[in-house]
Amino acid sequence: xxxxxxxxxxxxxxxxxxxxxxxxxxxxxxxxxxxxxxxxxxxxxxxxxxxxxxxxxxxxxxxxxxxxxxxxxxxxxxxxxxxxxxxxxxxxxxxx
Amino acid sequence: xxxxxxxxxxxxxxxxxxxxxxxxxxxxxxxxxxxxxxxxxxxxxxxxxxxxxxxxxxxxxxxxxxxxxxxxxxxxxxxxxxxxxxxxxxxxxxxxxxxxxxxxxxxxxxxxxxxxxxxxxxxxxxxxxxxxxxxxxxxxxxxxxxxxxxxxxxxxxxxxxxxxxxxxxxxxxxxxxxxxxxxxxxxxxx
Numbered sequence: 001x002x003x004x005x006x007x008x009x010x011x012x013x014x015x016x017x018x019x020x021x022x023x024x025x026x027x028x029x030x031x032x033x034x035x036x037x038x039x040x041x042x043x044x045x046x047x048x049x050x051x052x053x054x055x056x057x058x059x060x061x062x063x064x065x066x067x068x069x070x071x072x073x074x075x076x077x078x079x080x081x082x083x084x085x086x087x088x089x090x091x092x093x094x095x096x
Numbered sequence: 097x098x099x100x101x102x103x104x105x106x107x108x109x110x111x112x113x114x115x116x117x118x119x120x121x122x123x124x125x126x127x128x129x130x131x132x133x134x135x136x137x138x139x140x141x142x143x144x145x146x147x148x149x150x151x152x153x154x155x156x157x158x159x160x161x162x163x164x165x166x167x168x169x170x171x172x173x174x175x176x177x178x179x180x181x182x183x184x185x186x187x188x189x190x191x192x193x194x195x196x197x198x199x200x201x202x203x204x205x206x207x208x209x210x211x212x213x214x215x216x217x218x219x220x221x222x223x224x225x226x227x228x229x230x231x232x233x234x235x236x237x238x239x240x241x242x243x244x245x246x247x248x249x250x251x252x253x254x255x256x257x258x259x260x261x262x263x264x265x266x267x268x269x270x271x272x273x274x275x276x277x278x279x280x281x282x283x284x285x286x
Contacts, residue, residue, distance in 0.1 A: 007232075007269060009199045017161050020142045020169070021189050023236055026160035037160035041193070041235030057198055057232060059270075073198075073269075075233055079159035084230070 009096040011053035012072055012088055016045055027054055031086035036078035044075060058093060099205075099262045101128040113205045113262070114195040129259060132210070135190040135237065137257040141170040141178045142187040178251040180220070185242045190257065195234040204231045204265040209239070209258050219245020222258045231265050 016025040019039050027045075028037045044055045057073040068090040077084050099107065101123035107113060119127045127134035144167045152159070167187070172178045180186060196205050207229040211222045222239045229237065239258060243249050251257075 007198050018164050019160075020164050020167055020187060021138075021140050021236070021238070022169075023189070023193075026164045028158065028161065035157035037158055039160055039164075039238070043193075044234060073232060075235065076230075079154050080157055082154075084232075 007057040007059060007073060010056055010058045010072065010093050011046065011096055012056050012058075013092040014045075014052050014054045016052045029054070029086065029088065030092070031072070031088045032081065034080065036080045036086060038074060038076050038078045040075055055096065097264055098131050099264070100131050101133075104128070104133055104262055107205065107262075111200075112203060113197070114193075115260075116193045116195075117191070119192075127256065132259040132261045134212070134256040135192045135209075135258050135260055137239075137251060137253055137255050138189050138191045138236065139172050139253040140189060141172055141251065143168045143170060144185070144187070172251065172253050174252055174254075177253070180241065180243045180249045180251055182243050182245065182248065185240065186251075188239045188241055188251070188257070189236040190239070191236070191254070193234070193236050194229060194260070196229060196231050197234070198232045198269055202268050204268060205262055206231045206265050207260045207262045209237055210261055212256060212259055215257070218247075218249060219243060220249055229260070231269055 012029060015028045019025045023042050024039045025042060025045055026037060027040045028035050040054060046053050046055070056075065058070055069087040070090045070093045072086050072088050072093060074084045074086060078086065105121065105123050108115060108118070115133070119133055122128070127136070144163070148166055170178060178186070194207070196207065198204060209223050209227040209229065211220070215222065221242050221244060224240050224242070237258070241251070
C-alpha cells in the first residue's frame with residue numbers, strides 16, 4: 001500500500017443545529033456531492049466569524065490545491081451514507 | 097485484547113484514552129468490573145415522536161436535524177425518574193464522556209458498549225446494534241433503550257446503565273494521503 005498518511009486533527013466547515021441531547025449538535029456537511037448529517041458532541045464544534053467547524057481527522061496537505069477533495073474521518077458515521085469517511089472540498093478543511 | 101481493570105487504570109493514567117468524570121483509582125471498586133467499566137445514565141431521556149405520517153429514508157439529507165426536531169426531551173431526577181413502559185423505545189446518554197483519540201502516537205483503543213446482566217434479566221435492552229465506540233470517537237455514549245420485559249421499568253439518573261469493554265486496536269489507523277490529490281470529483285482522475 002503506497003502513500004499511507006498519518007491522521008491529523010483538522011477543522012471542517014459545517015452547519016449546526018440543535019441536537020437531541022443538550023451536550024450535542026446536529027451537524028450537516030456538504031460532502032460527496034451531497035449533504036450528510038450526524039450528531040456530534042458540543043466540544044467538537046468551534047465557531048470563528050460565525051462559521052462553525054467540526055474537529056475531525058484527515059491527512060490533508062498543509063496547502064491543498066483549490067478544487068481538490070480531501071478525505072476526512074468523522075467522529076461517527078453519517079445517517080445518509082453509513083460511513084465515517086467523507087470527501088470534502090479542500091477549502092472547507094484546515095489543519096487544527 | 098480486552099483490558100483488565102488494572103490495565104484500564106494504567107491506560108487512563110497514561111492518557112491513552114479518557115473517561116470523564118474519572119472512575120476513580122480503585123480497580124476493586126465500582127464502577128470497575130474485572131474487565132469492563134460501568135457507565136451511568138445521565139438526566140436526559142429523548143422520546144421519539146411516534147405520530148409522524150412519514151417514512152424515514154436515510155438516503156435523503158438532513159436526517160439528524162429531522163430526528164432532533166421530531167423528538168421530545170425529558171429531564172429526569174431522582175424524584176421524577178422516567179417510567180419506561182413495556183415495548184417503549186427511548187434514547188438516553190451516559191454521564192461519562194469518553195475520548196479515544198487518534199491524534200497521539202498510540203497505542204490506540206476502541207470499546208464496545210454492553211448491557212448489564214441485571215437490567216437484561218428485567219428485559220431492558222440498552223443498545224440494539226452498533227455497540228462499537230471506534231478509535232477517534234469523543235463524547236457521551238448514546239443508548240437505545242427498550243423495554244422487552246414484563247413490567248414498567250424505572251430509569252433514574254445516575255444508575256449504572258451499561259458497561260464499556262475496552263480493547264486495544266492493533267496498528268495505527270491511517271488513510272491514503274494521496275488518493276485524491278489533484279482530483280476535483282469523487283469519480284477520480286480520468
